[in-house]
Ligand code: GTP
């Protein structure tokens with residue numbers, strides 16, 4: 241290691257934390273950057289890095305009159321989504337990673353990636369990014385430090401987390417921090433690995449520049465490592481939005497909901513109730529991740545570990561999600577959207593006319609009518625949560641919010657009805673465990689294929705899926721006021737492939753029923769699958785819906801459930817002896833109820 245490294249790590253470093261200093265030194269020795277920069281999270285630093293990113297072509301300034309503080313980033317076209325097949329859980333025993341994760345032996349992974357990281361930052365700058373997941377000083381908050389050679393990562397982490405000096409101060413001399421190492425490398429999919437070492441609280445990510453692979457606080461720490469820590473420490477790290485819904489009397493009910501990637505969390509969390517819901521208010525605590533632990537009063541409390549939104553852009557407009565449109569009006573980083581002639585952004589499903597000419601997400605000229613999409617289907621915005629007009633006043637509360645309802649929902653064009661309530665916690669865990677969803681552009685691979693995605697955690701559970709489901713079952717012993725559990729499906733279609741339910745803000749109609757059920761305000765109707773609204777309990781006045789649409793959206797069809805049960809069986813078989821007994825019993829009960 242050159243003396244500049246020693247100087248940068250040892251003397252200029254804004255910390256005396258010996259573990260941190262020696263780890264940064266070791267990583268610098270391996271990656272051999274020209275410079276080491278400790279990020280403080282200041283405005284001056286943001287300005288300096290933004291200017292540099294523009295100079296290097298990493299960020300393209302957008303029309304600053306229309307979108308102040310906004311920039312466009314174009315990623316490598318081979319690097320536009322999470323790569324599940326290149327994501328590994330590296331536990332000493334293969335069985336601990338379970339059948340739903342890719343596994344690599346930790347020794348082997350450190351060696352293999354070590355060779356890739358060897359000298360990977362030559363000629364580049366290593367940024368040391370300390371960050372907090374969760375409100376600063378909170379009991380659930382965790383500290384991570386990401387070492388990266390990407391300015392794009394630094395600027396995104398600055399929005400998505402509480403980044404810089406306050407996080408470093410919170411860490412103090414403690415050795416309890418997540419160690420994240422990222423290098424963009426040559427962005428070659430053959431040399432791309434996202435490796436997690438839960439037993440070392442360590443993440444190594446090489447060869448990608450795409451959000452979910454490289455913003456290590458998010459999916460890697462807050463979900464994969466988080467879920468592992470949650471099991472050890474008795475809490476839950478979940479792929480869930482958190483919202484507060486306030487009724488006209490002023491009573492606020494907090495709800496957490498797990499939908500798979502690109503299946504409606506951000507939209508639901510930012511929803512504006514329709515006109516007929518005068519006096520109702522929905523406020524966002526979080527849009528992607530919930531950390532939940534039992535509070536002193538025995539209720540389940542949730543925090544959002546993030547400070548910003550990394551949201552799906554296509555389909556966002558002033559009708560579907562006006563709060564998101566307001567959120568991305570300023571100080572937002574756009575990734576892989578199209579650009580208009582006057583330097584604004586565009587995407588499929590935006591308001592207004594399709595422009596005659598655009599520059600597409602790859603920087604190529606695009607003309608109206610071109611069969612290729614101008615924005616990538618997984619194009620994203622990174623925006624601070626403080627931009628959200630519907631931000632909950634509790635979003636920064638270190639204690640979190642008490643959760644009264646948990647919702648599981650997938651993208652299913654058939655089989656799963658609009659809404660139902662679980663009979664009890666164990667049945668609710670069964671509903672979550674047997675979630676299926678049609679795949680989306682959020683991950684590399686074919687879209688539109690149904691896959692089992694238990695609790696929307698298939699790509700994010702950092703340990704054995706069977707143990708994870710058992711952990712959920714065990715949680716009920718320590719929660720004295722159990723949240724009620726529900727299942728929803730906004731995506732059921734008619735024979736012509738049209739959505740039966742209008743969705744978006746109209747989901748308020750379903751949310752109202754859920755709130756009413758939580759507070760015991762409405763009776764319900766029992767079905768083979770669970771409790772459902774009685775006819776008329778979900779108001780449909782004012783909706784442009786044929787009466788048969790709601791009947792179809794809520795129907796339970798025996799033949800569809802035959803194949804559903806079969807597919808669930810394959811999933812449980814995969815878990816082998818780790819399939820929780822209580823869930824197998826739920827399965828037997830369901831089969832006997834359905835008589836198949
Ligand atoms: P990640 O951020 O990847 O975890 O996804 P997400 O769950 O936050 O999904 P998001 O809210 O961004 O929605 C993804 C896509 O689903 C967008 O194209 C939305 O327009 C669409 N969508 C969201 N809510 C609804 C709904 O209620 N009905 C229908 N039909 N589409 C919806």
Ligand code: MN
Pocket residue numbers: 479500501502528
């Ligand atoms: Mn997500």
Ligand code: MN
Pocket residue numbers: 505506507527528550551552
């Ligand atoms: Mn989202």
